[in-house]
Amino acid sequence: LIRLKLTGPIETTLCDYETIESINDDLFNQLHALVETPFFKYFRVDLYRDCPYWEENGFCANRECGITTVDESEIPEKWRAAALSKVKMPSKDEGISLPGCYYRDSDYCFLDDPSDGEYVDLTLNPERFTGYVGPSAHRVWSAIYSENCFGLSQQTVLKDSAPEVVQADGECLEQRVYYRIISGLHTSISTHICHDMMNQSTGEWGPDLQCFINRVAAHPERLQYLYFDVVLLLRAVARLGPYLSAYDYCGTDEHLKGVDLETHRRLGRVIDIATTVGKFDETALFRGENANTLKEEFKEHFRNVTRIMDCVGCDKCRLWGKVQTTGVATALKVLFELDEKALDPSANPNLLQRSEVVALINTLHRFAESLAAVNDFRRLWAAADARD
Numbered sequence: 001l002i003r004l005k006l007t008g009p010i011e012t013t014l015c016d017y018e019t020i021e022s023i024n025d026d027l028f029n030q031l032h033a034l035v036e037t038p039f040f041k042y043f044r045v046d047l048y049r050d051c052p053y054w055e056e057n058g059f060c061a062n063r064e065c066g067i068t069t070v071d072e073s074e075i076p077e078k079w080r081a082a083a084l085s086k087v088k089m090p091s092k093d094e095g096i097s098l099p100g101c102y103y104r105d106s107d108y109c110f111l112d113d114p115s116d117g118e119y120v121d122l123t124l125n126p127e128r129f130t131g132y133v134g135p136s137a138h139r140v141w142s143a144i145y146s147e148n149c150f151g152l153s154q155q156t157v158l159k160d161s162a163p164e165v166v167q168a169d170g171e172c173l174e175q176r177v178y179y180r181i182i183s184g185l186h187t188s189i190s191t192h193i194c195h196d197m198m199n200q201s202t203g204e205w206g207p208d209l210q211c212f213i214n215r216v217a218a219h220p221e222r223l224q225y226l227y228f229d230v231v232l233l234l235r236a237v238a239r240l241g242p243y244l245s246a247y248d249y250c251g252t253d254e255h256l257k258g259v260d261l262e263t264h265r266r267l268g269r270v271i272d273i274a275t276t277v278g279k280f281d282e283t284a285l286f287r288g289e290n291a292n293t294l295k296e297e298f299k300e301h302f303r304n305v306t307r308i309m310d311c312v313g314c315d316k317c318r319l320w321g322k323v324q325t326t327g328v329a330t331a332l333k334v335l336f337e338l339d340e341k342a343l344d345p346s347a348n349p350n351l352l353q354r355s356e357v358v359a360l361i362n363t364l365h366r367f368a369e370s371l372a373a374v375n376d377f378r379r380l381w382a383a384a385d386a387r388d
């Protein structure tokens with residue numbers, strides 16, 4: 001039933017499980033230090049937009065669902081709302097603006113209007129068990145998986161069925177990749193919940209092996225998709241290498257200059273790892289005569305997933321849902337929309353919004369942390385077996 005040890009090639013990539021295992025400690029350590037720095041820990045987000053798809057009454061009364069925001073005076077000046085609102089919004093021909101959010105034609109996500117929302121210190125609001133369960137959470141997951149239904153071989157989606165039903169035989173490569181991305185993200189979120197779970201009777205926090213077995217290990221493909229997502233994100237970071245290396249992580253803030261050097265050193269290491277092991281061939285997708293239509297659909301459906309985040313009825317879950325869907329969307333844009341010329345930092349210094357860079361690195365950190373948590377669960381499981 002359960003094969004927690006994965007070996008061999010990671011399907012639809014040019015990488016294998018053993019390689020990802022071998023680099024994850026280093027990758028996770030570098031990312032862990034990076035996401036503690038001022039540039040990467042402050043994320044500007046609008047958590048209070050209405051759910052555009054249904055009347056959302058889901059309300060999580062649990063204390064763990066709440067988040068703490070940061071007063072703007074703590075944020076380096078360059079990233080405050082007044083400075084951000086000078087960011088050029090897309091013109092009518094370049095994209096779509098809705099109240100509070102917008103996207104450009106090349107974007108795979110809705111981005112918050114820079115002047116809306118508040119700053120959150122991500123390190124003070126860790127992703128973990130919050131008690132957000134039941135119909136509201138299931139409805140959101142179900143809606144997310146329903147967006148998987150696109151492409152030339154459209155399947156009928158049973159709205160409230162188990163998401164796996166949506167994955168049907170005979171689907172095209174793009175549809176399979178899409179499903180993997182979503183399922184891998186779901187696996188990562190479930191792994192964090194199970195790894196940082198509150199024991200309801202003692203009030204203590206810690207890993208819950210049975211939770212992990214039920215939600216992840218009993219479905220080996222879910223674990224495989226977590227590795228798949230890591231390869232995909234690494235490939236995007238590899239392609240973005242020159243852009244990320246040239247990026248200004250401290251603005252004019254003198255006291256951040258030392259942090260900036262350290263940030264560049266650590267990012268350099270992450271980019272090296274990504275370049276060596278991020279073996280995903282993005283050119284294998286969106287080929288053939290209907291390629292453009294398929295890509296536009298893929299993009300539109302992923303954008304919808306980022307909007308579904310406004311329907312998540314728990315602030316902390318919505319926060320991390322937004323960070324991670326924006327992070328994956330940024331990776332998809334880098335892989336499928338931007339050529340070498342566009343990625344050139346001297347030709348295109350404003351290629352990405354700050355929030356996209358922050359989301360991409362934090363999302364890769366979430367996934368690398370999930371892989372580390374899986375290793376913890378492997379050890380716990382072996383210890384439990386030895387006791388029996």
Ligand code: FAD
Nearest residue numbers: 128129130131132133137140162163183186187222317321
């Ligand atoms: P769920 O995880 O809700 O899954 C629903 C159904 O999806 C399952 O019955 C199964 O059929 C299928 N499924 C499960 N995993 C996969 C997979 N990897 N691939 C394919 N199909 C799958 N809760 C927290 O405590 N903390 C959080 O930070 C948090 N963040 C969330 C963020 C988002 C965007 C959403 C939508 C929910 C979040 N939740 C969070 C809620 C959490 O994800 C679960 O919904 C909740 O814990 C209930 O879990 P469950 O076991 O009933 O199944």
